[in-house]
Amino acid sequence: MAVITYREALKQALAEEIERDENVVILGEEVAQYNGAYKVTEGLWKQYGDDRLIDTPISEAGFIGMGIGAAMLGLRPVMELMFWSFAYVTYDQIVNNAGCIRYMSGGLINLPIVIRGPANAGTNVGATHSHTPENMLANMPGLKVVCPATAYDAKGLMKTAIRDNDPVMVMENTLLYGEKWEVPEEEYLIPLGLADVKREGSDITLIAHGRAVITCLKAADLLQAEHDIRAEVIDLRSIRPLDETTILSSVRKTHRALVVEENKPFCGVGAQIASMIQEQAFDDLDAPIGRISSIDAPAIYSPPVEKKQLPDAPRVIAKVLEIC
Amino acid sequence: MSINIEMPKLSDTMTEGTLLKWRKKVGDSVEVGDVIAEVETDKATMEMEAFDEGVLSEIFVEEGQKVDVGQKLAILTEPGEKKPTKAESKPPAKAKAETPEAEAKKEPAKTAPAEENKPAPKAEEEEKEEQPSSDTSERAKASPLARKIAKELGVDLGNLKGSGPGNRIVRDDVLAAAHGATKAGKAKPEPVTTAKEGAAVPVTAPGAEDKQLPLSGMRKTIAARLLESKTTIPHYYLQAEIDAEPLTRLRKEINAAAESAGRPKVTINDFILKATAVATTRVPLANAAFQGESILQHGRVQLACAVAIEEGLVTPVIRDADKKSLSEISAAIKDLATRARSKKLKPEEYQGGTITVSNLGGYGVEHFFAIINPPQSVIVSVGAIVKKPVVNAAGQIVVGERMMLGLSCDHRVVDGAVGAQFLAELKKLLENPPLMLI
Numbered sequence: 001m002a003v004i005t006y007r008e009a010l011k012q013a014l015a016e017e018i019e020r021d022e023n024v025v026i027l028g029e030e031v032a033q034y035n036g037a038y039k040v041t042e043g044l045w046k047q048y049g050d051d052r053l054i055d056t057p058i059s060e061a062g063f064i065g066m067g068i069g070a071a072m073l074g075l076r077p078v079m080e081l082m083f084w085s086f087a088y089v090t091y092d093q094i095v096n097n098a099g100c101i102r103y104m105s106g107g108l109i110n111l112p113i114v115i116r117g118p119a120n121a122g123t124n125v126g127a128t129h130s131h132t133p134e135n136m137l138a139n140m141p142g143l144k145v146v147c148p149a150t151a152y153d154a155k156g157l158m159k160t161a162i163r164d165n166d167p168v169m170v171m172e173n174t175l176l177y178g179e180k181w182e183v184p185e186e187e188y189l190i191p192l193g194l195a196d197v198k199r200e201g202s203d204i205t206l207i208a209h210g211r212a213v214i215t216c217l218k219a220a221d222l223l224q225a226e227h228d229i230r231a232e233v234i235d236l237r238s239i240r241p242l243d244e245t246t247i248l249s250s251v252r253k254t255h256r257a258l259v260v261e262e263n264k265p266f267c268g269v270g271a272q273i274a275s276m277i278q279e280q281a282f283d284d285l286d287a288p289i290g291r292i293s294s295i296d297a298p299a300i301y302s303p304p305v306e307k308k309q310l311p312d313a314p315r316v317i318a319k320v321l322e323i324c
Numbered sequence: 325m326s327i328n329i330e331m332p333k334l335s336d337t338m339t340e341g342t343l344l345k346w347r348k349k350v351g352d353s354v355e356v357g358d359v360i361a362e363v364e365t366d367k368a369t370m371e372m373e374a375f376d377e378g379v380l381s382e383i384f385v386e387e388g389q390k391v392d393v394g395q396k397l398a399i400l401t402e403p404g405e406k407k408p409t410k411a412e413s414k415p416p417a418k419a420k421a422e423t424p425e426a427e428a429k430k431e432p433a434k435t436a437p438a439e440e441n442k443p444a445p446k447a448e449e450e451e452k453e454e455q456p457s458s459d460t461s462e463r464a465k466a467s468p469l470a471r472k473i474a475k476e477l478g479v480d481l482g483n484l485k486g487s488g489p490g491n492r493i494v495r496d497d498v499l500a501a502a503h504g505a506t507k508a509g510k511a512k513p514e515p516v517t518t519a520k521e522g523a524a525v526p527v528t529a530p531g532a533e534d535k536q537l538p539l540s541g542m543r544k545t546i547a548a549r550l551l552e553s554k555t556t557i558p559h560y561y562l563q564a565e566i567d568a569e570p571l572t573r574l575r576k577e578i579n580a581a582a583e584s585a586g587r588p589k590v591t592i593n594d595f596i597l598k599a600t601a602v603a604t605t606r607v608p609l610a611n612a613a614f615q616g617e618s619i620l621q622h623g624r625v626q627l628a629c630a631v632a633i634e635e636g637l638v639t640p641v642i643r644d645a646d647k648k649s650l651s652e653i654s655a656a657i658k659d660l661a662t663r664a665r666s667k668k669l670k671p672e673e674y675q676g677g678t679i680t681v682s683n684l685g686g687y688g689v690e691h692f693f694a695i696i697n698p699p700q701s702v703i704v705s706v707g708a709i710v711k712k713p714v715v716n717a718a719g720q721i722v723v724g725e726r727m728m729l730g731l732s733c734d735h736r737v738v739d740g741a742v743g744a745q746f747l748a749e750l751k752k753l754l755e756n757p758p759l760m761l762i
Contacts, residue, residue: 255469255495283472286494322489 001184007177009151010040010116013158014078016187018044018052021076024162027054027067028080028117037082038118038177060090064115068097071113076162084119084171085131098167099142110165116158119147119171120211120262121299122310130299132263134209135272137169138240144168144192145239149213151181153237156190164192173211193241197250201232204256204320207247207273209236212260212311219316227317229324239269247273248281255286256323262310265293287323292316327376327400329360333393335671337545338365339485342390343397347371348380354400361397366541367638367674369667378402466493477502542636553698557614558735561693564747566754568709568727571595574757587651593629593683594654595757596706600681601625601645601653602760603749610746611678613699614736628677628697629657631664638664639697641677650761681706691728701737702746705730727754 004012017024030037032045032053045053056063060081067077081087087094094115101109121130138145144166148154154172161168198213199220206216213235220231232250236243251257257277259270270291277289292311300306331341342364348354359371360380378400385397464481466474470493474481479501486493539547553559571592579589604611604625612621627645630637640660642653663669679701682694685708694705707728714724729750733743753760 255467282468284469286467286469287488287492 001182003180004151004183005178005180006148006151006154006172007038007040009155009181009183010158010172011042011044012183013155013162014041015044015047017076017078017159017162018048021162023074023076024078025052025054025070025075026078026080027056027063029056029058029063029082031055031080036080038174040172040177041080060086061093064090064093065097067113067115068093068101068111071111071167072101072109076112076114078114078116078162081115081117083125083129083131084117084133084169085129086117087115087133087137088131094137094143094167094169095140099140101142102166103142111167112162112165113167114158114161114164114170115167116161116170117172118174118177120173120175121294122262122306123174124301124303124306125299126301127298132171132210132294134169134171134239135263135267135269138269138272139267142167144241145171146192146237147171147173147210147239148237149176149198149208149210149235151179152183153190153196153235155183156188157192157237159187160189160192163189168192171210176211176214179214190237192238193243194237195243195246196235196237197232197246198235199231199233201230201254203229203231203254204258204324205232205234205247205250205254206258206260206316206320207234207236207250207270208260209239209269210262212262215311215313216260216316219313219320222313222317223320227321229320231320236269242272242276244276244280247277251277251281252284255284257285258290258292258316258319258323260292260311260316262294265291265296268293290319290323292319326381326402327378328396329374329398329400331363331391331393331395331397332372334363334365334370335367336675337367337549338393338541340390340392340541341365342541343385343387344369345387346383350380350383352380354378354380364541364667365671366545367671368669370670374400376400464493465491466498467495469495470498473502474498540635542638546636549698550695553696557696557698559693559696559732560735560740560743562731562733562740562743562747563691563693564729564731564751566727566729566751567714568592568725568754571727571754571757572709572725588654588658590650590654592685592709593681593706594650594657595754595760596683596704597627597629597642597645597653597657597681598648598650599750599753599757599760600679600704601627601642601648602753603746604679605646606749607742607746609738609742610702610733612701612737613678614701614734615699619737622678624678626676626678627653628674628680628700629660630680630682630694630697631661633665633667638669638674639677639680640664640669640674680704685709685727691730693730693732696732696734701734702743703732704750705732729754 014026026041026044031041032055035042041053064079067079070077098111098113101111119132119134121132134145134147137143144164146157146161146168148157158170161170199217201220206220208216213233216233220233223229223231232254234246234250259273261269263269270293274289274291278285292315294311295309297309300309334341344362344364346361347359354360354374355377356374358374360374361372363370363372380398381401382399385391391397464484465486466481467488471481473495477498479498481493484493484497484501485491487497488494575590575592575595582589608621611625612619624644625646627642628639629642630639642648642656642660645653648656660669660673677697677700680697680703682703683706684692685706688708690710691707692705694703696703709725709727711723712726713721714726716722729747731743731747
């Protein structure tokens with residue numbers, strides 16, 4: 001099996017879908033001639049030309065709106081946001097138009113649009129470039145949100161997102177772009193709303209998405225080696241739709257749960273999951289549900305302090321030891 | 325100002341005590357240091373002294389009642405001060421009445437297996453009735469899963485100690501209670517199926533001729549400590565037969581001399597204790613404790629010796645036995661054993677042992693292997709001296725006096741070769757007893 005980067009996996013997904021479906025187009029700031037701000041679309045413009053890759057002005061509200069219009073008319077646009085932090089300037093387009101059009105048209109209009117880009121902190125690019133809006137957008141009925149943690153998941157989820165008939169927000173991570181994983185040569189798809197048990201365990205369930213999954217896997221290794229605690233790690237992959245079944249069956253096995261995310265704590269994804277678990281598996285819990293998230297402040301600019309803001313393995317381990 | 329007198333924690337392992345006797349009654353004035361009451365702990369009967377002076381104005385606990393450590397027993401007021409108001413002095417509802425009816429209600433699984441599914445809520449209702457001021461702290465702190473399983477298995481959470489964070493009662497505590505055992509160490513959770521199997525085991529209803537024996541504090545401690553030992557310490561066992569002839573001969577000589585000099589006699593057990601102390605200094609790993617991240621090797625030998633008493637057993641400790649002579653050891657164990665039998669030992673006299681000797685020879689037991697007394701790593705089991713045919717150095721069968729020594733070791737600390745070395749030292753000393761006297 002080939003070992004490729006997360007970035008390469010995303011590019012393969014885009015290229016394969018461009019080849020497969022003539023309606024697939026990629027739009028965004030510098031996605032074409034400059035090969036993408038983070039080089040996810042590298043070489044695609046050269047290969048597929050102006051009809052399929054289109055550079056846009058620096059105006060998210062404008063070009064996301066244009067993508068929504070194109071999707072309403074039958075194209076399958078893949079819109080790149082240089083950072084998901086910039087979704088806020090096009091929030092009205094995403095939430096009011098993309099999120100509501102199917103409902104408000106009585107189901108007559110589908111919106112097969114993908115909006116993708118990095119949504120992560122921890123790279124010293126400042127508070128306005130480090131947002132993680134997966135909780136905010138998953139809060140909007142009508143939008144789907146996925147957060148791949150590995151190259152394999154990034155490719156499989158991206159292809160499914162492009163083929164989906166509803167707006168799908170794909171939130172990537174610049175810290176993962178250069179990381180490598182095994183990815184099959186043959187085509188595969190990962191359904192939206194299907195979590196992945198990345199590591200089996202019996203003592204506690206760690207529930208995470210995006211890069212927090214990698215943090216949890218590191219913590220689980222150390223927990224087993226140093227504390228004889230076997231942690232199960234669930235990668236949500238998709239925030240909405242949410243795979244409640246996998247979470248609940250794991251919690252019913254381990255009787256303990258810790259939700260880990262790089263999102264902020266207040267009204268975060270972890271809050272939703274903790275609420276869901278206590279509602280549906282209260283009698284299976286042997287301990288309160290724990291939550292770990294980014295420290296509740298704007299992305300900190302001072303590099304030494306910034307390092308402490310995101311969850312790391314020691315924080316996960318300390319919390320697990322509190323619960324177990 | 326009134327002062328609450330609470331059940332003191334009189335030993336490391338004490339969680340509750342029985343108020344045996346009030347030495348002061350309501351209205352008596354109390355000086356600092358006065359004995360107010362006698363309290364039976366899990367190990368001994370102890371006198372409870374006053375730390376403050378005043379007048380004993382109210383007593384909440386009757387003689388014979390068992391109460392938790394920290395629970396209010398009585399109130400001491402300054403002379404001339406009024407008794408506290410009724411509301412302030414209301415006795416805590418959780419005082420455990422020792423009447424059989426109350427016991428039966430609290431442990432319905434034992435006496436009324438047909439009502440297994442009812443007891444937990446029933447007990448809670450009773451508590452609420454007793455205490456209309458809804459004090460939620462009285463509610464047992466238990467996880468939802470523990471509550472569910474407790475209900476299924478008919479376990480009363482009020483009687484459990486939680487082993488989870490913040491002393492929360494968790495699933496394992498309920499399962500352990502349902503299986504009639506105290507949770508030992510941090511055992512890995514058993515599969516849930518075990519819980520169901522546990523529930524399926526019918527609790528035998530006592531017949532007319534059966535007797536239900538309540539657990540004394542000592543019995544509970546023995547049960548918990550030895551279960552912990554046998555389930556968490558990897559025991560292995562070594563055995564050696566000792567030629568006890570030189571030992572019995574030397575003992576006779578010493579005792580004959582002692583008798584004519586009017587000094588106390590020594591016993592075979594005194595020799596074994598002395599030999600154990602000496603052997604321990606030569607194989608120091610036998611005098612160690614496993615501590616998870618490291619092994620603590622003790623510098624001195626605190627020699628514990630199992631003493632059977634009416635209620636169970638205690639292991640009083642001969643301090644610094646490595647520095648004591650045979651006669652000092654003999655005197656020490658005689659005093660400790662006498663006071664153990666009358667339950668007059670102080671906690672510090674049975675705590676802190678580093679190695680233990682258990683001798684069942686007096687009962688005619690020829691050989692056995694005792695369970696290690698945690699956190700120690702070695703226990704010596706001593707059998708009776710028996711006459712039996714042995715082949716001597718000349719190849720003839722003659723009558724020999726033999727004794728079997730058993731050694732139970734914690735393999736985490738004492739490997740087989742080290743255990744064998746220790747046993748060989750013991751054998752050498754006991755077969756050449758003058759060696760232990762120099």
